[in-house]
Amino acid sequence: MRFGKLVGFVLFVALLYILWKIRQVLLLAFTAVAFATVLNHLVRRLQKLGIPRGAAVGLTVVGVLGILAAAIAFIAPSLVSKIPESASLSEQGLIRIQEWYGQFQGMIPGQVLQGVSTQDLWQRLREANSNWTGGFFKVFSGSVNFVLDLLLVIVVTIMLLSNPMAYRRVFLLAFPKFYRSRADDILTDCENALVGWAIGIGFNMVVITLLSGLGLWFLGVPLPIVNAILAGLLTFIPNVGPFLSVIPPTLMALTVSPWRAIAVVILYIVIQQVESNLLTPLVMKRQVSLLPAITLLSQVIFAAFFGLLGLFLALPLVVVLQVWAKALLVEDILNTWPQPRWAKIADSVQGPGH
Incomplete structure (x- = not known):
């Protein structure tokens, strides 16, 4: 008995190690599943119009890829050409802050700020600014790894869309027979939550x-289109994204x-208040509420x-x-303790006498 438990423990640790080693692939797989779930919502809408599923999948995939390609072809060239100018303007903003700080330091009497070394601080800020302005767009650059990962996600997404129920049935086989119906309902809830969130x-x-x-255009801030696109993309990352998006336009x-600069900060605060208090409650009614x-x-x-992929996902x-x-955990176990809901389901499936 002890030997069996030892073998089970070793196999469990080995499984965790394997999952950790392939974590990047698992994240890409989840990305494909999320895309397929959202696109399947569009496919079903087309099917309700009388279009066969195969044609509906083709129209959806081609339509989405076409829109993305057109947007990239229209935006990317001008956006990439503005990156050096964006970095230069941000650098000028840091220099302006440094000059003001020097003037302020000279106005303070005594030794209040004399012992504060700022040389390393400005150097680090410049390095951070350089990494920020270039590093963010490198995520979307045409590196080999990025292209291969993108192709993998697209191919797997199309495969999942072609016959989602088959993959769903395979996934449900991982659960005990008595719990598969309940797991299927949970998957439906996950689908609704993902579609609503998307x-x-x-x-x-x-x-x-x-x-x-x-x-930004009204305030006369340089490169309003670049900063606006950056703010829109970073909306995908709550909390962190809005804070990061205000830095480049403020420096410019x-x-x-x-x-x-003060007006830019106020503008972004107002926009975020509109999003959190008006847009989110109005549009995300179907989304799972997250604290x-x-x-x-x-x-x-x-x-x-x-x-970075983990941050986006x-x-x-x-x-x-x-x-x-x-x-x-909550509904099927904790809320029905001491006899979990799944145990009751199992008893009803097995029947009396077992």
């Missing part, structure tokens, strides 16, 4: 891009005048373990995990 976040990204662009506004602290901690944890992962935790 619709909501997509709408928010578009609205914030438009509001940011109009506001400093090259014009101090009040413009802000849980959202932030999940982003930090996934970023620490899985890097943190929210959809938490959406799915919360649905499973609520259904499996």
Whole structure:
């Protein structure tokens, strides 16, 4: 008996090790599943119009890829050409801050700020600014690994869309027979949550891009389109994204005048208030409600373990995990303790006398 437990423990540790080694592939697989889940919602809409599933899948995939390709072809050239100018303007903003700090330091009497060394601070800020302006766009560059990962996600997404029920049945086989019906219901809840989240976040990204662009253009901030697109893309990352998106336009506004930088910060605060208090409650009614602290901690944890891809996928992962935790752990075990719901289901399936 002890030997069997030892073997089971060793196999469990080996499984965890294998899963950790292939964590990048698992994240890409989850990305494909999330895309397929959202696109399947569009496929079903087309099927309701009388279009066969095969044709509906083809139209959906070609339509989405066509829209993305057109957007990249229209935006990318001008966006990439503006990156050096963006970095230069941000550098000028840092220099302006350094000059003001030197003037302020000279106005302070005594030795209040005399012992504060700022040389390393400005150097680190410049390095961070350089890495920020170039590093963010490197995520979307045409590196070999990125292209291969993107192709893998696209291919797997199309495979999942072609026959989603077959893959769903295979996944349900991992559960005991008595629990498969319940697991199927949980998968449906996960699908609804992901679709609702995708619709909501997509709408928010578009609205914030438009509001940011109009506001920055009205304030006369350099490169309003670049900063607006950056703000829209970073909306995908709650909490962290809005904070990061305000840095480049604020630094660029400093090259014009101090009040413009203050106006940019106020503009972004107003836009975020509109998003959190108006757009999110209005559009994301179907989304699983996530507590802000849980959202932030999940982003930090996934970023620490899985890097930048983990940071981008943190929210959809938490959406799915919360649905499973609520259904499996809370409703089926904790709320029905001391006899969990799954045990009652098992007893009813086996019948009396077992």
